[in-house]
Amino acid sequence: MASEIICLGIESTAHTFGIGIASSENGVLVDVKSVYKPPFGAGIHPREAAQHHCEEAPSVLNQALKEFSRKIDSVDAVAFSMGPGLGPALRTGATVARALATWLNKPLVPVHHAIAHIELASLLTGAKDPLVILVSGGHTTITAYADRRWRVFGETEDITLGNLLDVFARESSLPSPGGPAVESLAKKGGKFIDLPYVVKGNDVSFSGLLTAAKKKLQMNCDLKDLCHSLQEVAFSMVAETSERALAFTEKKEVLLVGGVAANERLQQMISEIACEHNASFYVVPKRYSGDCGAQIAWTALLVYRSGIEIKVEKSYVKPKWRLDQVAIPWRDE
Ligand SMILES: Nc1ncnc2c1ncn2[C@@H]1O[C@H](COP(=O)(O)OP(=O)(O)O)[C@@H](O)[C@H]1O
Numbered sequence: 001m002a003s004e005i006i007c008l009g010i011e012s013t014a015h016t017f018g019i020g021i022a023s024s025e026n027g028v029l030v031d032v033k034s035v036y037k038p039p040f041g042a043g044i045h046p047r048e049a050a051q052h053h054c055e056e057a058p059s060v061l062n063q064a065l066k067e068f069s070r071k072i073d074s075v076d077a078v079a080f081s082m083g084p085g086l087g088p089a090l091r092t093g094a095t096v097a098r099a100l101a102t103w104l105n106k107p108l109v110p111v112h113h114a115i116a117h118i119e120l121a122s123l124l125t126g127a128k129d130p131l132v133i134l135v136s137g138g139h140t141t142i143t144a145y146a147d148r149r150w151r152v153f154g155e156t157e158d159i160t161l162g163n164l165l166d167v168f169a170r171e172s173s174l175p176s177p178g179g180p181a182v183e184s185l186a187k188k189g190g191k192f193i194d195l196p197y198v199v200k201g202n203d204v205s206f207s208g209l210l211t212a213a214k215k216k217l218q219m220n221c222d223l224k225d226l227c228h229s230l231q232e233v234a235f236s237m238v239a240e241t242s243e244r245a246l247a248f249t250e251k252k253e254v255l256l257v258g259g260v261a262a263n264e265r266l267q268q269m270i271s272e273i274a275c276e277h278n279a280s281f282y283v284v285p286k287r288y289s290g291d292c293g294a295q296i297a298w299t300a301l302l303v304y305r306s307g308i309e310i311k312v313e314k315s316y317v318k319p320k321w322r323l324d325q326v327a328i329p330w331r332d333e
Pocket residue numbers: 013014015135136137138139161162163165166177178179180183258259260261262263264289290291
């Protein structure tokens with residue numbers, strides 16, 4: 001049996017400061033996080049998120065090491081989410097990772113946040129070669145692996161699906177994060193309110209939909225019906241483009257990941273298109289759908305075992321790093 005490798009991973013791309021520890025033999029061992037909540041009515045300010053991460057990092061790290069219950073020097077590598085994300089928030093996690101790696105004299109491993117969502121979900125669901133639908137506050141991307149890269153088959157042309165739900169919720173005085181609040185109201189609504197459906201080629205565009213939904217709010221449309229209609233239109237756009245990508249790639253598995261993957265109506269729509277195409281449907285367990293350190297720690301094992309690490313002095317964060325720019329040496333062809 002190969003000897004066990006252990007990675008500690010730090011997530012800090014946006015709202016979450018998280019530390020996970022994962023083992024090549026036993027998967028996720030530890031996952032601790034603290035989530036920044038913006039003041040009521042406001043979005044995430046990058047400086048405020050970074051300040052939150054600075055303040056929370058010591059207690060999250062202490063708790064993670066307590067739960068690890070082994071000596072800290074049994075960690076073989078320290079990893080961090082190098083991008084994409086909010087610059088100040090990313091730099092906070094990177095600074096903690098650099099300090100830890102230097103102090104422990106262990107390699108520093110760069111991890112791409114979106115790939116980390118996909119890899120942990122693959123581990124937990126058993127999906128091997130899926131069409132991935134990644135929907136969160138940072139991404140709306142339909143992707144599949146081919147020839148050492150994740151290839152993008154469709155994405156948003158403007159704001160993300162998570163952003164659409166969060167901003168609409170904010171405008172409606174619903175609590176943050178907006179996705180769960182919109183979901184629970186949508187379950188109580190039923191009347192369909194007409195909203196613009198915008199698919200261009202295999203990409204989606206949500207900004208006009210957001211503007212139209214905000215206008216309907218000002219017209220005093222029922223909020224439950226509006227939440228229901230917003231979900232129906234936005235999720236149908238994602239389902240249509242996902243179905244085309246599925247027909248094109250002929251993948252036999254569909255994997256739904258990212259914070260918005262927790263939404264039951266979206267899960268239902270995507271499982272229906274998977275079923276139509278005789279593909280198995282997988283969704284990331286809710287516990288790990290949002291950002292967390294476990295995603296970074298597990299993916300770091302794959303990256304590190306492929307021989308990839310980065311020198312501290314070269315470990316700049318990459319706020320705009322695209323997932324199709326990352327070479328993936330560890331996946332089977
Ligand atoms: N039940 C839900 N329905 C719809 N959206 C949800 C639900 N739960 C969380 N979300 C959304 O997921 C997004 C956060 O995704 P996450 O992957 O944690 O962060 P990031 O986008 O920073 O990577 C937010 O936009 C949030 O509103």
